[in-house]
Amino acid sequence: QSALTQPPSASGSPGxxxxxxxxxxxxxxxxxxxxxxxxxxxxxxxxxxxYEVSKRPSGVPDRFSGSKSGNTASLTVSGLQAEDEAxxxxxxxxxxxxxxxxxxGTKLTVL
Amino acid sequence: xxxxxxxxxxxxxxxRSLRLSCAASGxxxxxxxxxxxxxxxxxxxxxxxxxxxxxxxxxxxxxVKGRFTISRDNAKNSLYLQMNSLRAEDTALYYxxxxxxxxxGGGAFDIWGQGTMVTVSS
Numbered sequence: 001q002s003a004l005t006q007p008p009s010a011s012g013s014p015g016x017x018x019x020x021x022x023x024x025x026x027x028x029x030x031x032x033x034x035x036x037x038x039x040x041x042x043x044x045x046x047x048x049x050x051y052e053v054s055k056r057p058s059g060v061p062d063r064f065s066g067s068k069s070g071n072t073a074s075l076t077v078s079g080l081q082a083e084d085e086a087x088x089x090x091x092x093x094x095x096x097x098x099x100x101x102x103x104x105g106t107k108l109t110v111l
Numbered sequence: 112x113x114x115x116x117x118x119x120x121x122x123x124x125x126x127r128s129l130r131l132s133c134a135a136s137g138x139x140x141x142x143x144x145x146x147x148x149x150x151x152x153x154x155x156x157x158x159x160x161x162x163x164x165x166x167x168x169x170x171x172x173x174x175v176k177g178r179f180t181i182s183r184d185n186a187k188n189s190l191y192l193q194m195n196s197l198r199a200e201d202t203a204l205y206y207x208x209x210x211x212x213x214x215x216g217g218g219a220f221d222i223w224g225q226g227t228m229v230t231v232s233s
Contacts, residue, residue, distance in 0.1 A: 034219070036218055045206060046148075052219065057211075098168050
């Protein structure tokens with residue numbers, strides 16, 4: 001299984017919206033509604049932001065939203081804030097009982 | 112407080128073995144699947160292995176299959192990773208992570224430890 005494909009970087013100004021893509025195949029992203037997104041600040045453990053494509057865990061602001069079309073999932077951050085600057089990773093179930101693949105990560109910069 | 116605490120990392124020579132442990136507290140451990148995820152210095156996240164709530168389902172990344180073994184002891188609220196035939200490319204911070212469900216396939220990890228560092232070098 002290959003890693004999912006994410007753009008290495010993304011940026012936006014405070015208050016703007018930014019969308020990060022995550023491209024896989026029909027064997028992972030496209031085949032199941034089990035895409036998750038994580039936020040990681042430097043030196044910190046990752047934090048779950050979105051699961052099952054578009055669900056938000058308790059405590060995650062509704063500025064974060066997820067979607068999927070075909071083999072590509074997307075994370076949209078609306079109303080960008082300075083604290084949103086972090087690395088973002090997508091992941092997907094990839095079949096075969098228990099098998100998970102991550103994307104390479106996207107560094108989000110708030111200008 | 113919901114918490115995962117990893118231990119067992121360190122410096123090890125190539126070809127040697129190491130066993131990581133993860134102690135869970137603050138939630139019903141045997142209701143949830145658990146996973147190991149690693150992050151090499153300056154690199155991205157890589158899923159390593161996962162185990163369902165009852166150890167009935169287990170999965171490994173291709174990069175560690177045949178060398179690493181995941182296990183859990185629900186009576187001790189603990190998760191383990193036995194790492195054999197270690198290679199330089201296994202050098203990473205190893206995180207223990209709790210799944211949101213019991214079977215492990217959803218791949219959504221809502222609780223993470225702070226990680227334990229494994230360095231493979233001669």
